[in-house]
Amino acid sequence: MLSIRRSSISLIRCLAPNTKSSNLYGSSHFRMPLSxxxxxxxxxxxxxxxxxxxxxxxxxxxxxxxxxxxxxxxxxxxxxxxxxxxxxxxxxxxxxxxxxxxxxxxxxxxxxNVDSTLKPKIEALSKLGFTKTQFVKLVTASPTALNYLNYNNVRPRIEFLRAFLGSNDKIVKAFSHDVTLLARSFEKIIKPNIIFLTECQVSDAIIGFLLTKVRLIIGRPVNVLKAAVKRIDELGIPRGSWMFYQALRSICSNTSEQVDAKIKLLSGLGFSEPEISSAIRKQPYVLSLSEKNLRETVTFLVKEAGCDHSYLSSHPNIFTFSLSKRLVPRNLVLKLLKAKGILKKDPGFFNVSSISESQFVEKFIFRYGEKMPELHDVYLSASAGEVPS
Known part of the structure; x- marks a missing residue:
């Protein structure tokens, strides 16, 4: 029986989405000068x-x-x-x-030209303590970086960023991830943006996350970053908190009009202004979701899963779960268990949705397997997108 359970869990895990992200810029973002x-x-x-x-x-x-x-x-x-x-x-x-x-x-x-163009690039990094291996990693990850690797351009950036990133490996990672850190003006954009964030009580560690994990924030025009922070202040998210970091990522991934549209959408879906504010403060990533995703998820949670708006605004992480791969299949299992009178107490849909796949299978599939042997097949089918009408 144990081996069957393990194989079943492995099979179910295979149904989980496999997401990939790319950290590379396309060649259209920055033009290389003819020189x-x-x-x-x-x-x-x-x-x-x-x-x-x-x-x-x-x-x-x-x-x-x-x-x-x-x-x-x-x-x-x-x-x-x-x-x-x-x-x-x-x-x-x-x-x-x-x-x-x-x-x-x-x-x-x-x-x-190798002698006049390429060799000076590697020599510039070498003078600043970088190895050939680090040069290879940078150029392979972001070939456009080669255009900006001259000593006078990289030296002030590297010396300044070491305070936030520490090692040369992390600096290479930052440059590889976001070539604007090399391409944008250091004195007019990069340095002022980082100083502004420190004034917003953002820790060195969080600035390090922004440099190595998030594209196109530190390299934005200063007035754009300040406008984003102003909007975060209006949402009531405290500066310097981890939620501030999350909000900065979400706000900067949208235009002001897109943020307004998502807030308006949530209002149209029945959330009150305090509920919307509460949800965004607790999970700013809500603003990174597409309007289509938000609409479909909220509609399902309210109409199918029976969650009220107050409950959802108190548990906004639920919006970040996959609708087709997690919310729909798990809700179907709960419905079947409730219809048979097997579940004596409502476990709370957020609690059910937030546990791991193996925990859910163990707690709600195998646990009631003798009483409802069909649960396993129903769940597998639902996870594959085959939901009975």
Missing amino acids: FFTSKAELPSPETSFIVKYLIDSVGLSSEKAIKASKFIAHIKSPSQPDSVLHFFKQNGFTDADIKRIILQHSRLLCA
Whole structure:
């Protein structure tokens, strides 16, 4: 029986969503100045074939990706220039996979002059105590960072950020995660934003989280960050708290109009102003959810799960759970148990929703398996999106 339970739990876990996030910028976010390259890139012509073949044979790109990457470097007619770039990368510890990733994102790097452009980049970091391995990690994660790796640009940033991040590895992680930390003006944007946050009682640790975990906050114009903090103040979230950090992430991921629209939506769904304020103060991530997600989740929780608005505003974490993978299947199980008179006491839907998958299966599926053997199959089907009408 134990082995059956374990296999069942494993099967159910397989039904959980698998989310991935990407920390890389697309090449459209920052334009590389022409001075970065030895010659101006031209638009490809239909006759161009040398560079496509080179990208396939020497870099390892597929035909489709080689054609896409070649449009920026169609003027290259000889292997000497790109060969020197590939040699530089390999000499400094980049693997073939690293190089493929870099060139796929920024093929124009094959036009860069090794002696006057690329070598000074690695030398700038070396002077500041960074290793070749750290250089490789940074450039592989964010090839656009190469454009800003000159000594005068990176030195003040690194010296300032060490107070919040400590190690060079964390600084590399921050630059890799958010290239605006290198691209934006240090004196006019990066430094003033961090100083402003410290004035808002945000701890060094939370600033470190913002630098390494969240994109496009520290690199925003100062007035934009100040407007976000003003809005957080209006929501009643205390400065310096962990909820302030969460709210900053949520507010900065939306425009002011989007925040207003979500608050208006919650009001239209039956929440009072105090309930909305309470929910956002307790879980600012509510503002990061799409209007569609909010509407569908609230409608289900009220109409199907029987939760009133006061209960939901007191337990706003429930909005962050997957509707199809968690809330709907677990509510179905509770309904069946209640209909059979098996559950003598209402466990509270938030409590049921917040426990782990294995705990839920053990407590509500296996526990009542003898009385309702169909529960297991019903739950598996519901978790897979097959909900009986």
